[in-house]
Amino acid sequence: MVESGLPTPPGSDNVAKPSGAPGGFKVIDWAGFAGAVSYSFDDSNSSQIQNFETLNGLGVPFTFYLQTGKNESNDPVWQRALDAGHELGNHTQRHSSEDDGSDTDAATRFIESKFNIKVYTMAAPNGSPTYTNLAKTRFMINRGVANALIAPNDSTDPFTLPSYIPPQNASASVMNEQVTSARSAKRWRTFCIHGFNGGSDQAYQPIPLQAFVDHVNHVKGLGDVWIDSILNVGAYWLGQKAVSSGTNMKNGDETTITWRLPEHFPTGKYVRVTVTGGTLKQNGVALPWNPHGYYEMALDPKSVTLSP
Ligand SMILES: [Zn+2]
Known part of the structure; x- marks a missing residue:
């Protein structure tokens, strides 16, 4: 169904309508997939902008957390990302570990006025716990930086949503393992990636672009993992x-x-x-x-x- 915006899961497209007694709701x-994965990119880093066409060419929605005080957040690439179905989220204006809410709200104003959208999720700068409470009155989700799987109907805190940061120079197979384990546990894993080798702004723990491309193609090839933005999943x-x-x-x-x-x-x-x-x-x-x-x-x- 186009209306729902949800992707079609693998398996039969000829399942009979249930005809038993009413119940079992x-x-x-x-959404019918074995598990889910979301890839988020922080800090409006130069290597995300430089490699956007390659990332976009993978054909799956990503989440870009903009640090709006950086000049890179004015790059026209973000409008293209939005138009292509990616999510733009809030990573504050100044990227401080302390905030009374004003810096978070400045980033929301920047994104909402520049792109004429509503912002539903944020990522806490430095994973700072300050943002757990701030996010509750502003957003649906605040992504943190501690790695864990998220299960259907579990009690994971959406305002410190777990995320996996690949180690510097991570190989495709190291990243594949994070999704394979999510898939076999029928859970959701989120990734927090800062950038790729070769950027000009010292991205934290950059990874090789080709490793990421190979990884995403591997996950797509599994066929039963839902790849979508933090917002959608x-x-x-x-x-x-x-x-x-x-x-x-x-x-x-x-x-x-x-x-x-x-x-x-x-x-x-x-x-x-x-x-x-x-x-x-x-x-x-x-x-x-x-x-x-x-x-x-x-x-x-x-x-x-x-x-x-
Ligand atoms: Zn950051």
Whole structure:
């Protein structure tokens, strides 16, 4: 379905619509993929700009966390990134480990006025814990720098979202292992990359561009890993949690599930759901069965009804 913006998962496109008893409502993990990975790039570094065409040519959405006080944040490449479907996020204006909120807000103003978008996620400069609380009143997610896997419906803090920083000169196989382990655990791994060898602004722990290209092509080749921005995978992860912890109300043979969405959650997001049978309706309209094996359910109505 084009409407949901979610990519099509691997597997059969001829799955029969469930015809059993109404029930068994659940959100499927990672939109039907085995696991998920998000690649984020910090600091508006020169080597990201120099190599943008190669990165963009990989054909998967990335997240670029702009440090808006750097002149590089004025480069026209970021508008191209946005137009190509990448996410632009907040990495503050000055990149300090201390902030009363004003520096974070300056970066938001820069991005929102320059690109006419809303900013939903940030990355904490230096992974500073200062931003965990600041982000709660401003964003859906704050990406940190400590590596861990994120599981469906788990209690990972979205305001210190874990991330893996590849070691300097990381090989493709070192990065492949981080995704292979996420995939086998059916979880989400995020990457925090500062730049590539050859930049002019001392990116932290730069990696070879070719190693990254080889790595992403390897992950694409696995076929069942969802590669998308922090915003898109994060909204699915948090949306699933919201629905899974929603309220079930029975009225005759009808069950209505209602949920609340987190603060600073984007509109227009979807999750994929299954049932054992019955008809799912939102705003009185039956959801069409998708023969890839799910219904696509909008999160904005904050309600769905299952009836015979
Ligand atoms: Zn940074």
